[in-house]
Amino acid sequence: xxxxxxxxxxxxxxxxxxxxxxxxxxxxxxxxxxxxxxxxxxxxxxxxxxxxxxxxxxxxxxxxxxxxxxxxxxxxxxxxxxxxxxxxxxxxxxxxxxxxxxxxxxxxxxxxxxxxxxxxxxxxxxxxxxxxxxxxxxxxxxxxxxxxxxxxxxxxxxxxxxxxxxxxxxxxxxxxxxxxxxxxxxxxxxxxxxxxxxxxxxxxxxxxxxxxxxxxxxxxxxxxxxxxxxxxxxxxxxxxxxxxxxxxxxxxxxxxxxxxxxxxxxxxxxxxxxxxxxxxxxxxxxxxxxxxxxxxxxxxxxxxxxxxxxxxxxxxxxxxxxxxxxxxxxxxxxxxxxxxxxxxxxxxxxxxxxxxxxxxxxxxxxxxxxxxxxxxxxxxxxxxxxxxxxxxxxxxxxxxxxxxxxxxxxxxxxxxxxxxxxxxxxxxxxxxxxxxxxxxxxxxxxxxxxxxxxxxxxxxxxxxxxxx
Amino acid sequence: xxxxxxxxxxxxxxxxxxxxxxxxxxxxxxxxxxxxxxxxxxxxxxxxxxxxxxxxxxxxxxxxxxxxxxxxxxxxxxxxxxxxxxxxxxxxxxxxxxxxxxxxxxxxxxxxxxxxxxxxxxxxxxxxxxxxxxxxxxxxxxxxxxxxxxxxxxxxxxxxxxxxxxxxxxxxxxxxxxxxxxxxxxxxxxxxxxxxxxxxxxxxxxxxxxxxxxxxxxxxxxxxxxxxxxxxxxxxxxxxxxxxxxxxxxxxxxxxxxxxxxxxxxxxxxxxxxxxxxxxxxxxxxxxxxxxxxxxxxxxxxxxxxxxxxxxxxxxxxxxxxxxxxxxxxxxxxxxxxxxxxxxxxxxxxxxxxxxxxxxxxxxxxxxxxxxxxxxxxxxxxxxxxxxxxxxxxxxxxxxxxxxxxxxxxxxxxxxxxxxxxxxxxxxxxxxxxxxxxxxxxxxxxxxxxxxxxxxxxxxxxxxxxxxxxxxxxxxxxxxxxxxxxxxxxxxxxxxxxxxxxxxxxxx
Numbered sequence: 001x002x003x004x005x006x007x008x009x010x011x012x013x014x015x016x017x018x019x020x021x022x023x024x025x026x027x028x029x030x031x032x033x034x035x036x037x038x039x040x041x042x043x044x045x046x047x048x049x050x051x052x053x054x055x056x057x058x059x060x061x062x063x064x065x066x067x068x069x070x071x072x073x074x075x076x077x078x079x080x081x082x083x084x085x086x087x088x089x090x091x092x093x094x095x096x097x098x099x100x101x102x103x104x105x106x107x108x109x110x111x112x113x114x115x116x117x118x119x120x121x122x123x124x125x126x127x128x129x130x131x132x133x134x135x136x137x138x139x140x141x142x143x144x145x146x147x148x149x150x151x152x153x154x155x156x157x158x159x160x161x162x163x164x165x166x167x168x169x170x171x172x173x174x175x176x177x178x179x180x181x182x183x184x185x186x187x188x189x190x191x192x193x194x195x196x197x198x199x200x201x202x203x204x205x206x207x208x209x210x211x212x213x214x215x216x217x218x219x220x221x222x223x224x225x226x227x228x229x230x231x232x233x234x235x236x237x238x239x240x241x242x243x244x245x246x247x248x249x250x251x252x253x254x255x256x257x258x259x260x261x262x263x264x265x266x267x268x269x270x271x272x273x274x275x276x277x278x279x280x281x282x283x284x285x286x287x288x289x290x291x292x293x294x295x296x297x298x299x300x301x302x303x304x305x306x307x308x309x310x311x312x313x314x315x316x317x318x319x320x321x322x323x324x325x326x327x328x329x330x331x332x333x334x335x336x337x338x339x340x341x342x343x344x345x346x347x348x349x350x351x352x353x354x355x356x357x358x359x360x361x362x363x364x365x366x367x368x369x370x371x372x373x374x375x376x377x378x379x380x381x382x383x384x385x386x387x388x389x390x391x392x393x394x395x396x397x398x399x400x401x402x403x404x405x406x407x408x409x410x411x412x413x414x415x416x417x418x419x420x421x422x423x424x425x426x427x428x429x430x431x432x433x434x435x436x437x438x439x440x441x442x443x444x445x446x447x448x449x450x451x452x453x454x455x456x457x458x459x460x461x462x463x464x465x466x467x468x
Numbered sequence: 469x470x471x472x473x474x475x476x477x478x479x480x481x482x483x484x485x486x487x488x489x490x491x492x493x494x495x496x497x498x499x500x501x502x503x504x505x506x507x508x509x510x511x512x513x514x515x516x517x518x519x520x521x522x523x524x525x526x527x528x529x530x531x532x533x534x535x536x537x538x539x540x541x542x543x544x545x546x547x548x549x550x551x552x553x554x555x556x557x558x559x560x561x562x563x564x565x566x567x568x569x570x571x572x573x574x575x576x577x578x579x580x581x582x583x584x585x586x587x588x589x590x591x592x593x594x595x596x597x598x599x600x601x602x603x604x605x606x607x608x609x610x611x612x613x614x615x616x617x618x619x620x621x622x623x624x625x626x627x628x629x630x631x632x633x634x635x636x637x638x639x640x641x642x643x644x645x646x647x648x649x650x651x652x653x654x655x656x657x658x659x660x661x662x663x664x665x666x667x668x669x670x671x672x673x674x675x676x677x678x679x680x681x682x683x684x685x686x687x688x689x690x691x692x693x694x695x696x697x698x699x700x701x702x703x704x705x706x707x708x709x710x711x712x713x714x715x716x717x718x719x720x721x722x723x724x725x726x727x728x729x730x731x732x733x734x735x736x737x738x739x740x741x742x743x744x745x746x747x748x749x750x751x752x753x754x755x756x757x758x759x760x761x762x763x764x765x766x767x768x769x770x771x772x773x774x775x776x777x778x779x780x781x782x783x784x785x786x787x788x789x790x791x792x793x794x795x796x797x798x799x800x801x802x803x804x805x806x807x808x809x810x811x812x813x814x815x816x817x818x819x820x821x822x823x824x825x826x827x828x829x830x831x832x833x834x835x836x837x838x839x840x841x842x843x844x845x846x847x848x849x850x851x852x853x854x855x856x857x858x859x860x861x862x863x864x865x866x867x868x869x870x871x872x873x874x875x876x877x878x879x880x881x882x883x884x885x886x887x888x889x890x891x892x893x894x895x896x897x898x899x900x901x902x903x904x905x906x907x908x909x910x911x912x913x914x915x916x917x918x919x920x921x922x923x924x925x926x927x928x929x930x931x932x933x934x935x936x937x938x939x940x941x942x943x944x945x946x947x948x949x950x951x952x953x954x955x956x957x958x959x960x961x962x963x964x965x966x967x968x969x970x971x972x973x974x975x976x
Contacts, residue, residue: 018527024503046563047479052506071470074595086469109501109564140501141529407508414518462518
């Protein structure tokens with residue numbers, strides 16, 4: 001997807017040096033192996049990758065995870081060992097021990113540099129082993145953190161079946177979501193209920209969300225008579241949704257631009273470009289956009305949004321009028337900033353690893369509109385930020401809250417600047433009307449904590465600053 | 469290629485970064501792709517560090533792949549030199565730069581021209597060394613660099629300090645209880661009337677390294693980090709090295725006696741025997757503990773030890789020699805230094821295991837069923853699954869192993885801490901056992917708690933009921949023996965009768 005700016009925007013975009021801290025995109029295996037229950041993720045890389053995963057995932061590592069490292073040794077690098085033979089040996093072992101429905105190979109920096117042809121090796125090995133092998137190049141040379149999921153889902157999008165098998169409709173419900181929503185009721189009831197849906201072309205949503213959130217969002221659309229034909233990814237690899245030409249698709253997260261591109265270009269679907277359902281404002285805008293595409297009246301959505309805002313009032317009082325600074329590391333920044341500005345905060349700077357102005361177009365427009373309506377200045381959006389420069393700016397403007405990675409959180413706190421660890425947003429349930437409170441719970445937690453400690457006189461816990 | 473789920477020692481660059489970030493005013497620049505600066509997170513989280521970790525990346529991206537780093541690395545070094553004015557910038561290669569084979573040395577030389585501080589390339593190959601070896605090498609490299617620099621400038625100090633003095637070598641950031649050990653060793657030196665000349669690398673300034681030869685001797689408390697530096701100082705400056713880890717009552721005394729010999733050989737006249745005697749019998753509690761009734765109850769109890777060389781060897785000796793505990797297996801993941809470990813522990817345990825494969829260790833523990841494990845965080849989790857208590861004695865470690873309270877492992881206070889750790893692990897096991905004997909809280913149906921037991925045999929309801937009555941800590945063993953008994957006799961279903969028949973036959 002190109003960076004072509006499709007609409008004139010008053011937002012100020014900058015690009016710095018790219019010297020910033022973020023997680024390696026291979027971290028996506030942490031949530032994806034849990035989401036796709038019959039998968040096995042094999043990260044083909046070095047000790048560096050393994051060390052990162054092991055430490056970043058903390059306790060999860062001990063729970064017999066369905067992922068492992070194919071650790072490259074010197075013989076692999078100098079091509080003394082045969083890649084195919086080595087991968088075959090490891091994948092056979094995985095098949096024997098775990099018997100997964102799919103093995104996802106995660107390509108890393110090293111496989112890029114030594115030009116290991118994973119995409120070429122996979123089909124042969126797949127035929128030999130009888131297990132699908134999906135290749136995703138989620139490496140730190142090209143991508144940041146959550147973009148890892150994007151590379152995996154883009155690869156999976158190509159594996160979605162094209163046609164519903166004829167017998168399928170007769171058989172038990174294929175899709176786990178519809179099964180979930182039918183709550184095991186009789187078939188006649190289900191059929192009767194089908195008619196409650198409005199007549200619209202099939203809609204497939206993409207983005208990995210926790211199952212409860214999937215249910216909530218599916219029900220939200222159902223209230224408007226919109227049927228979700230499937231999710232990419234689904235709970236199991238064997239349940240990937242059917243995607244035919246002409247289907248409509250909608251992204252759940254702002255970092256899924258490759259997946260969106262693949263769905264449009266390779267699978268000939270139509271992308272509904274909407275703000276993301278983060279915050280009650282985002283959720284409403286997302287629902288309304290889908291409704292408008294399908295010519296459906298979004299009844300009750302405005303009331304629903306208003307009700308959610310009412311219930312958030314206690315949290316809003318804490319953050320209203322305060323400023324928030326995003327250092328940028330997970331691509332959720334634009335949506336979160338837009339929500340927090342609607343909550344009454346100001347935002348001088350939004351750092352972001354990568355800005356796809358087309359995929360995030362609707363979200364950017366919504367951000368602009370929100371700033372206008374709230375009467376606050378438009379933030380500067382800093383792509384590929386430079387953390388060192390950002391720290392200078394932070395110490396200068398002293399924001400009330402800095403949303404940042406763990407590398408900077410403790411040092412900033414020690415200097416009297418309140419922080420929230422950004423990675424938590426990636427793992428929290430924050431989509432839809434029902435989870436807006438969870439976002440604010442995260443955002444206000446450091447403010448509430450520091451409020452509880454107020455008056456102790458311990459805000460600054462470093463001696464006279466030598467540097468910074 | 470190797471299928472790996474877990475690793476004990478990290479990659480080489482972590483070792484170099486641990487050394488660089490231990491020194492004051494030294495900055496490390498990693499030649500690495502985006503996301504490889506995870507070290508900063510670990511330092512900030514585990515050590516709850518208040519300052520920005522002095523590590524940045526010169527990011528390797530597509531452009532670098534296509535055209536080489538060109539000016540990028542040099543610019544990043546010079547920029548950092550201006551921004552932070554570090555005494556030294558260490559350019560740190562990673563696995564990525566190891567294969568790119570760019571001439572990083574040349575970048576350093578060029579950056580040096582425009583930098584006020586010193587610039588150095590860490591000489592570590594990702595594919596040859598692990599974290600610990602790389603740390604040892606990097607420390608040696610930095611010390612050698614500054615001593616040679618001082619010699620060239622004629623700034624090396626003449627002679628020794630007036631009173632006996634020591635360099636303590638190997639205290640690093642992210643080291644297991646290193647800061648507490650350091651305090652304890654300084655106290656011990658003060659008690660012995662020995663001046664601490666330098667402590668490196670933690671909190672040291674590279675400008676003070678030239679003072680190192682003034683010390684009478686070097687103390688290297690950890691086997692993994694500092695030996696290369698001490699060897700170098702011995703070669704170049706004829707400085708003797710004391711490399712006995714002062715962990716446990718016996719080895720602390722050995723260490724002090726070696727120090728005594730070393731400084732008396734240089735003209736001091738000290739006799740530390742009364743000090744050792746006073747500390748051992750009356751100040752430290754460890755010697756008294758090993759005579760007390762509590763410790764009597766530990767006699768012959770079975771333990772497995774696993775960790776790095778220093779801690780696993782020391783713990784094995786303490787358990788076996790100072791507490792009368794039966795060490796079934798002592799192991800290390802320091803494969804590159806296996807001979808040393810084997811020599812240290814073979815008299816004190818039944819079996820030595822040298823392995824980096826956590827599954828191998830888990831299986832060994834499951835088979836041996838010790839009453840307690842002393843290992844890393846990995847072994848703690850193995851213990852959780854097997855219901856065996858575990859004391860954590862070595863890295864890899866979690867935030868809970870960076871206690872705020874004073875918890876050294878070395879010296880006489882360290883002995884006290886170790887006694888608590890060991891004793892608490894075993895009593896918790898006993899407590900659990902007693903609860904179960906007296907019908908405690910375990911009323912669950914689930915009974916298989918071992919990883920090694922195969923459960924393809926059918927258990928009848930009354931067989932299971934009987935098995936459930938067996939205390940948890942031996943239940944796995946009984947189950948396995950019974951199943952073996954049944955298999956040998958082609959019994960398909962295990963009833964209560966079979967269980968008791970097996971008990972009579974095997975005597976479990």
